[in-house]
Amino acid sequence: MNIKKELENSLPTNLKFTEKEKASIRYQVQRLSYTAKFKFKSVILAVFFITIASFFVLSMTLPNLIEENALNDRIIGNTTHSSGETFESFFHRKMKEMHQDEENFTYSLVHTEMNAVHKDDMIAVFKERNSHSEEKIYIAYIEKEGSQWEWKRTRGAEWDSPVKWSSMDKIPYIYSGAIRDNSIVEVYAGDEKAIIIDIVNDKRFWYVISPVKDVQVKMVKKDGTEEVIKSLNFEE
Amino acid sequence: MNKEEREQLLNDAMEQHGDYLKHLIYTYVKDIQKTQDIIQDVFIKFYKNLDHFENRSSIKTYLYRIAVNECKNYLRSWHYRKMEVTEKIFMWKNQISIESEYIQREEKQNIAQLVGKLSVRYREVIWLYYYLELSVTEIADVLNCSVNTVKTRLTRGRKLMRLTIEESEGEYEY
Numbered sequence: 001m002n003i004k005k006e007l008e009n010s011l012p013t014n015l016k017f018t019e020k021e022k023a024s025i026r027y028q029v030q031r032l033s034y035t036a037k038f039k040f041k042s043v044i045l046a047v048f049f050i051t052i053a054s055f056f057v058l059s060m061t062l063p064n065l066i067e068e069n070a071l072n073d074r075i076i077g078n079t080t081h082s083s084g085e086t087f088e089s090f091f092h093r094k095m096k097e098m099h100q101d102e103e104n105f106t107y108s109l110v111h112t113e114m115n116a117v118h119k120d121d122m123i124a125v126f127k128e129r130n131s132h133s134e135e136k137i138y139i140a141y142i143e144k145e146g147s148q149w150e151w152k153r154t155r156g157a158e159w160d161s162p163v164k165w166s167s168m169d170k171i172p173y174i175y176s177g178a179i180r181d182n183s184i185v186e187v188y189a190g191d192e193k194a195i196i197i198d199i200v201n202d203k204r205f206w207y208v209i210s211p212v213k214d215v216q217v218k219m220v221k222k223d224g225t226e227e228v229i230k231s232l233n234f235e236e
Numbered sequence: 237m238n239k240e241e242r243e244q245l246l247n248d249a250m251e252q253h254g255d256y257l258k259h260l261i262y263t264y265v266k267d268i269q270k271t272q273d274i275i276q277d278v279f280i281k282f283y284k285n286l287d288h289f290e291n292r293s294s295i296k297t298y299l300y301r302i303a304v305n306e307c308k309n310y311l312r313s314w315h316y317r318k319m320e321v322t323e324k325i326f327m328w329k330n331q332i333s334i335e336s337e338y339i340q341r342e343e344k345q346n347i348a349q350l351v352g353k354l355s356v357r358y359r360e361v362i363w364l365y366y367y368l369e370l371s372v373t374e375i376a377d378v379l380n381c382s383v384n385t386v387k388t389r390l391t392r393g394r395k396l397m398r399l400t401i402e403e404s405e406g407e408y409e410y
Binding site (some may be wrong): 005024 | 239243246247250254255258263268272275276279280283284345346347348349351352362363366369404
């Protein structure tokens, strides 16, 4: 009994692996190689375009992001440094040193702006109350030199003074003053618009960092009128 | 292996094993069109995986292994099962055809028909052994099982198709 023969006879007669089928396989294999090459090129092109697009998006967003972060740092007064004394501890230490012999002296830090003029500098706005219960408001410019903070200059104002502003006589020219008039909405020193800080009730304090010495200060009121005001040369 | 070498290997494989591979595939799927589809897949898979071919087996058994796996995947597929059910319903509706086929089968029943009645596990070893003339070791390689399993299936397959007498005479030894 020839089992192989019998099995072979049971198969359909048209079951030969034809030249047409071989050609079809060769064609598919060729296409496979072409597709692989095409896919490789497509991947390279896709990576290239994604890289270009990423650079483009980054170049558009990164400067804004950096600026935004810097602004946040300035507004929230992010004063911690990797080395040396923090601004806060320097400020409080300095205040204690300057007023150690005064009785009933109190103060409070109301506003800080870091990197105001350049990196590692600080503007501090603070209130003082002496033994006579007189309150004054001050603005100080403080810089970091190496790892040490240096208290550079201070200007102060009184709430009831007829002359409402003063300026620093060295760079940076910081113009500042107190206001108690609710009708004032904007303050300008030259072309620079002031930052206005609410202190308490109707008491507000403004300051401007200007590159220009001796500029005119004007206040803009709710009704749109402008008022040029005199300076107060009051330095502590 | 460069492109030319791969293509040469593919051409050689198609020339040397194409016909037998096609026969083997047909014994599983029993459909000429599907056999043509599967043999294409087998050679394309063979070409794609040439880099992974480690020469631990011969190209022949490597090709048969791919073919057997492809066939089994097809037999497990939803498409095949649906076709099988449809066919059974069709046969049931055409009772007369079934009866006539049965009579025809009874009349012409031979070894191939007996083998065809076996389940895949016995049928495949019979085809691989008797028709494709693979050794038991090669069959074990193709089916990815042990040599003993192949021997057991061969013995049972033969018994089931009433070939025990011929076997005891030592006509087919391994």
